[in-house]
Amino acid sequence: MSKEKVMEKSNLIKVLQTEQKKEGFISDAAIERIAEEFDLPVVEVEGVVSFYTQFKRVPPGKYQIMVCDGTACHIIGSTLILNWITDDLGIKDGETDEEGLFSLESVACLGCCSLAPVISINGKVYGKLDRKKLLKIIADYKKKEAAGA
């Protein structure tokens, strides 16, 4: 492989990130297409995609709930937060509900340790949660969706 091409390959992750931003996930077809663009074996691109947790292989829900499981959040009760959401929405860590509305994911750290416990929904962070506050936030999203529909 020529040096030029090798250097180009270092953009693979960037291109995958762009794809994910656009489509919300990375499909088989996208992997094949990108592999061809980079002149890389399909299996290598698939291997890269599957290595990094940022890349999703299935479409996520409209509202992506991330429960921070960083140390500060964990010791203050992020497991309870996760379970409360599961009880409320009926989806477990890593799942999307049937309507494709909410998906739930436990993540390493959102970096807002002083606000523990925190979650983020589509990037918006909610901190210092207790059960009441949490359920209200989710209920508001549900309401918003019902009103929009």
Add this chain to the structure above:
Amino acid sequence: MIKRIKVGMASCGIAAGAGEVLELLKEIAQDKEVVEVGCIGHCYAEPLVEVETDSGNYIFEKVQPKEKDLQKLLELDEFTRFQPHNLRIDKERLLITSLAGKIVPTSLDEYKDHKGYEGLKKALEMKPDEIVEEVKTSKLRGRGGGGFPAGLKWSFLAAKESEQKVLICNADEGDPGAFMDRTLMESLPHQVIEGMLIGAKATGARKLFIYCRAEYPLAVKNLNIAIEQIEKEGLNIIDGEPVDIMVKEGAGAFVCGEETALIHSLEGKRGTPRYRPPYPTDYGFHGYPSAINNVETFANVPFIVREGGAKFAETGTENSTGTKLFALAGDLKYSGLVEVPMGISIGEVVYDIGGAEPGSVKAVQIGGPSGGCIPADHFDTPIDYDSLTSLGAIMGSGGLIVIGNDRCMVETARYFLEFTTRESCGKCTFCRIGTKRMLETLERITGGEGSTEDVELLSDLGNKIIRGSLCGLGQTAPNPVLSTLKYFNNEYLAHVEEGFCSAMECKALVDVFIDQETCIECGQCIKNCPVDCISEDYVVDNEVCTRCNSCIEVCPVDAIARIAKGGEVSVRN
């Protein structure tokens, strides 16, 4: 007369609601300039707003996006003014974060107004080996955790003859509970870049990467703005040649904090580490000699060059010079980012700066998943690389979590092992399978099914994983377990021998109990129970109960609590 209003808009501020405050302030402050700044480290008081006036600056804490409150603020109302407690002011030493939250992060001019890029200017007039020498004099050690002398690493790269040399800033801050690097990049992107450019001059590297965690969008944004600004001004020209600086976003893999894995990831590959030697300074990014330093390391460099290595070394201890940033969180009053001189004791950080209640703290977890737990009776230990290592912890990147008396140490260890198991790249047998087996063993113990053999297995396998792993992740993964085994062995034994979790944290070892004496029969617990396990006469069916704590949370009179499983509690006759 108000000159300017600064809203702390780093991630922590935004999470606390600073965005709404900013919007509203812009509306009601009319002609006054409202700017976004970074973080001053006092996260517990967010959202923070600073008002610059002729007669001095005033900071306001916990500002709510309410017009009435903001009006008061504009009137410089004394009531909500923020005053950091004196003990913290006394103990902190702001060497590298002095500008954080004080200046607009994306303003090159403002950075320059505060001696920004003076270090670079000076460096450009120096010979590369003079810079390396200065850094050696400063005795700056890598802030990413390993503590390798930065000057020495640079001298290796500087000595290399190659058509291309690469300098990489490791900003893949993956420790759960650490946000030092994020704060630096969000609040002081120019300071980090200045440090890198000085490094480029010193080592001859002309290709610079910042490998940043994708979870830090604001950091990426601010860095990119800063890079654009210096390129426009030509600040990136070294010896007549433009230096290429590029921010590369990681994609979610803690192991990429390991330098050979980081390089693989930069190259667009799976982030698996490889055996060293060859070290990256011999064979790095695409084979070119490369040096990797942490964000905080680079952030220290402008001061060293500007003020001199000797001046830098005045702070700290003989072998650990300068300051260290810590992300302080957990069971304490004042969480946030602190910058303290090396050599300060753990106790000073936890009690004096963090405001934790003496007697309520069991331990600190230092160094995240690679670090260890240090019990409260060792809190007089000075924070320096060697003292921490001798206790079985590590300096790490700077996560410092205070663990209160009511937390289970076995569960804490399990938590970290779960993290490293999930983050193992899967290459080395010991790390890939060994951490999984340790995790399963810890789950047996917290699940009430552990044995004393399990405790022995943890220690034997833990030490083997350290020996039999290629990279820092595997070599340190067992630390949280081994250090808790060392200092909190009694908790492990209580779990396996008596089925008792003194912290009442391990679900399998507790029951939920309603004290009939206190109960006012308000029905809240029954209403909120997701599994309908509370009877009409307020008795919990512990066979069905999932220990979700919903009832405990909603009980208005604190009549519900976790008790030891099968524990006898006197009930109303």
Add this chain to the structure above:
Amino acid sequence: MSEIKLKIDGKEVIAPEGQTILEVARENGIEIPTMCHEDRISQTTSCFVCIVREGKNGNWMPSCSAIAQDGMEVDASSDAVRDMRRSALDLLLSEHTGDCEAPCTISCPAHARVEEYVRAGRDGDLRKTLEIAKERIPLPLSIGRVCPRFCEKDCRRNALDNEGVAINDFKRISADLYYDEYMEERKDLTGQKVAIIGSGPAGLAAAYFLRLEGVASDIYEKLPETGGMLRYGIPEYRLPKKTLDREIAHFEKMGGIKIFCNKELGKDIEIEELKKEYDAVIVAVGSWSATGMRTEGEELARGGIDWLEELARKNWQGEDPGETIVVGGGNTAMDCVRSALRLTDKPVHCMYRRTEKEMPAEQIEIDEAREEGAQFNFLTQPIKLRRENGKLVLECLRMELGEPDASGRRRPVPIEGSEFEVAADTVIAAIGQKTIAPDGLPTNKWGDVDVEEADCRAEGNVFAAGDCVSGPATVVEAVEGGRRTALGVLAYLKGEKCELPRQINVSRGHWQSLSEDDLVFLFDPEEMGRVPQRLIPLEERTSTFKEVSHTFTEEEIYEEGKRCIECSCTAKNDCRLKDYSEVYGAHPETFGGEKGEPTYNARHPHIILDNGKCVKCGICVKICSEVVNDYLLGFKNRGFKTKVETAFNTTLPENCTECGECVEACPVGALDWKKKKDE
């Protein structure tokens, strides 16, 4: 290039600069194990089985990647290093799925290579079937008829259609066809000679395996004819004595084995003399003393084994026993019941204190006895036997099942006031048998000869084998006992310690715990039931002692062979994980825990990719990408979920067969040819 000097395991070696420790060690004849190293590819450094320690600084390092440095003192074999390697292997084994050996081979007490002989038979080479079977089973004519078929009970085919492959019939037909003409390779006689007391299966097997190694033997038999229980305990209808004669004749043909009948220990021969006269003595006297009913009047009943022996001595032409009650639920009881049925037209009862489910007898024996007219009285316990008016009267109690006892079977407890009486002409107590150990030999609490576990030695140069050591058991177990004792004797004769090779076996588990999805099929299994066993007409079964079952025809056996799904690992003969684990003492059970997701891809006609066996060494990935330049395989996921697959888990191209580099380089059986090589 300059040279460096270093020490490996204390041995000073000189090496060119730049070599890895592994390379230096190999060039100097020091073996360091590795799973993931392969000369043709770049370093993978993943398995850590090659780990060594630098003696000076105590650093641990993978020798495949660490470059040898001048002055190093490498420790490549101390206990600490071996312990690390064992743990690495333990960990690899803990996530390894598959079956090193097929369940049939594992469950065979003699550990015959069952899958291999079945395959040979299916492929039309029944002579080879016999050869393989005789590696462990020197009595294939008998065992092919009387074995309780441990192998078939564990056969995975059961998971598909509840019927194991008719494995034993492969032995039977192969022996029927080729036993007389087949003569195994034997070493030249060494001049050493062993005395064997007893010509039953254990004694014969011991003689056989000694002879293979060139050691002669004289077998002393107390009874007038050879074969022990085979002749005097197993009825003619199960094992015709002509067939047995044919089988035993072979032993004398081997040269060096002589059998002397009517030589009773303590009367005609003495152990003390044999000890002096021979290089070693093997006691294989069996377990011949019938246990009584332990009730009043028990002396009026015949002992089961005694009754059968008498019948055998009369060449299976005994008198009509009249109405008969056989007490007991084991195979001997069934033999008595079915023999009695052949001698009388009167009712024959089997009385057993638990239910049919708890009967130790083989189900097929129970079924065939029932077909032949046996009447079963379960939950019945005899309490007293007396003679009245020329008849025997047995007083009994009704029982019910209570809590499980030590054996796990539910204990029968008497129902109060349920006493009743039955009358019969003959009562046979087939409760059990005991060993009568020769005087002077050490015994255990059951009265069996007590021998060393490792070499089956009782004392001095006296060894023991078979039922007299184990208590009453099966023929195939006696044969294995004889072989083990022969190994003990052979080691003793050479003045060596008898050590059995360490063997590990990874197993997917018993078929009862597996669903069809848990199984890995090399080829889609044929949908077909077991070929039925043909029997002689029922009226002959109740009036003569003619052999009940027919040997399968060759056509039938080829058909039946297709039912075998070939469970054992394709790589069992060249698996580095297995080999190293045996050397370093690693074990699949050291760490329990979750195994990876069981995925495999067998869609390629000739190659299987079984992720459950993969050790994630990455050799195949690099062979394909770096050597072959195809890059068809790659790593997916990370951490514990890491696996090797093709893109989107598609099938490897057909023409991969022409290359096969990945298959050949795989250290285990994760990537392998589907067709097994027999070795």
